[in-house]
Amino acid sequence: MGIYYLERQQINEQKWNRCIASNPLTESLFAYVGYLDIACDNWSALVLDDYVSVMPLPWRKKWGIHYVYPPFFLPRLGIFGKEIDANSLLLWVKAIPNIFKWIDIVLHEHQDVSAWNETKILHKTYNLPCSRPYQEIRKAYSQNHKRNCQKASRENWVISNEFSFEEAIFLFKNNQAKQFKVAYKSVDYKRLLHLLTYLQQQQQLELWGVFDDEGNMLASAFFPFLNGKYYFLFSGRNMEDQTNKAMFFLIDQFIQNHAEQNISLDLTSNHPGIARFYAGFSANEKLFYQLTISRLNFISQTLFTLYRKLR
Structure with missing residues (x-):
C-alpha cells in the first residue's frame, strides 16, 4: 500500500490512536485524534500501509491556497508509529499532496533533518527527568x-x-x-x-x-x-x-x-530568556526542527508570507 493520503473523515480513529501508542519513544498526547480535532482548524494525514506509521497534517485555506501550518498549543508533530530514518522522512514530505502549496511543520525531536537543504529552523526544548x-x-x-x-x-x-x-x-x-x-x-x-x-x-x-x-x-x-x-x-x-x-x-x-x-517534564520556548530559565532547572537540551517548503510562485509566496506575519 505504501504512503497514502486520507481526509479527516476517512481516518480510522481506533487504528490511528493505536499507531500513536505503539511507539513509547515518539508517543505524544498531542498526536491523538481527540486533541487534533480541537487544536486544528482542519487536519488530514499521511498513512503508511495499515496504520504502521502516520503523519498528521493540520491545514487551513486562505485566498484559495491550502497550507499546512503549526497550530497554537500543539508543540510538535511529525511522523508517529514505526521509527523512520531521515531518507524515509523525505519520502513522507514528498508524499504531501500538491494541493498544499505551503508546508510549515514542526517535527518532534526524534526526527533529524539537519542535513536537508529545505528551509528549516532549529528549535530547542528542555527535558527534565524526575x-x-x-x-x-x-x-x-x-x-x-x-x-x-x-x-x-x-x-x-x-x-x-x-x-x-x-x-x-x-x-x-x-x-x-x-x-x-x-x-x-x-x-x-x-x-x-x-x-x-x-x-x-x-x-x-x-x-x-x-x-x-x-x-x-x-x-x-x-x-x-x-x-x-x-x-x-x-x-x-x-x-x-x-x-x-x-x-x-x-x-x-x-x-x-x-x-x-x-516521569519527565518537557519545557519549550523560543524566547531566549525563557529558554535560559527552563535550562536552569538542570533540564537536558534537545533539538527539533521546523520545516518550511513553498510550492508557490514568487509573487504568491511574497504575499502569502506577508499574510502569515500579520496573522
Missing part, C-alpha cells in the same frame, strides 16, 4: 535558580489547583501577552479553553497555581500528561514580580512533588 530524589535534582540547578528558589520558599505562598481556567488565562492576557506581544486572538483563547476542558475530562491535566496570603494569583501553569510525559503547555504570571520568584516557586514545587517518579 526519577531522582528531589535534593539530587535541585543540587544540579544553576546557582541563580538555587538562590531564587530559596528566596521564594521564604514567602508566605501556597500551591493550589482550585482555580478556573479563565483566571489563569486572564493572568496571561494581562501580563505576558502584552509584554511579549503574543499574537493570540479571541478564537485562540476559546480553543485553549476547549483543549483544557477536554484534557481535564480525560484526566490528563494538572493545574498548578501560586497564591499569596490574600488569595491573589501570582503564577499558574497547565501540565498535560500522558504515560509519564508531562508538558509545560501554558502559563501566566504577574509581571509586577520582576524577579519571577513565583514561577521559580511553582516549577520547583512541581519537581519536588514529582521527584522519584518515572
Whole structure:
C-alpha cells in the first residue's frame, strides 16, 4: 500500500490512536485524534500501509491556497508509529499532496533533518527527568535558580489547583501577552479553553497555581500528561514580580512533588530568556526542527508570507 493520503473523515480513529501508542519513544498526547480535532482548524494525514506509521497534517485555506501550518498549543508533530530514518522522512514530505502549496511543520525531536537543504529552523526544548530524589535534582540547578528558589520558599505562598481556567488565562492576557506581544486572538483563547476542558475530562491535566496570603494569583501553569510525559503547555504570571520568584516557586514545587517518579517534564520556548530559565532547572537540551517548503510562485509566496506575519 505504501504512503497514502486520507481526509479527516476517512481516518480510522481506533487504528490511528493505536499507531500513536505503539511507539513509547515518539508517543505524544498531542498526536491523538481527540486533541487534533480541537487544536486544528482542519487536519488530514499521511498513512503508511495499515496504520504502521502516520503523519498528521493540520491545514487551513486562505485566498484559495491550502497550507499546512503549526497550530497554537500543539508543540510538535511529525511522523508517529514505526521509527523512520531521515531518507524515509523525505519520502513522507514528498508524499504531501500538491494541493498544499505551503508546508510549515514542526517535527518532534526524534526526527533529524539537519542535513536537508529545505528551509528549516532549529528549535530547542528542555527535558527534565524526575526519577531522582528531589535534593539530587535541585543540587544540579544553576546557582541563580538555587538562590531564587530559596528566596521564594521564604514567602508566605501556597500551591493550589482550585482555580478556573479563565483566571489563569486572564493572568496571561494581562501580563505576558502584552509584554511579549503574543499574537493570540479571541478564537485562540476559546480553543485553549476547549483543549483544557477536554484534557481535564480525560484526566490528563494538572493545574498548578501560586497564591499569596490574600488569595491573589501570582503564577499558574497547565501540565498535560500522558504515560509519564508531562508538558509545560501554558502559563501566566504577574509581571509586577520582576524577579519571577513565583514561577521559580511553582516549577520547583512541581519537581519536588514529582521527584522519584518515572516521569519527565518537557519545557519549550523560543524566547531566549525563557529558554535560559527552563535550562536552569538542570533540564537536558534537545533539538527539533521546523520545516518550511513553498510550492508557490514568487509573487504568491511574497504575499502569502506577508499574510502569515500579520496573522
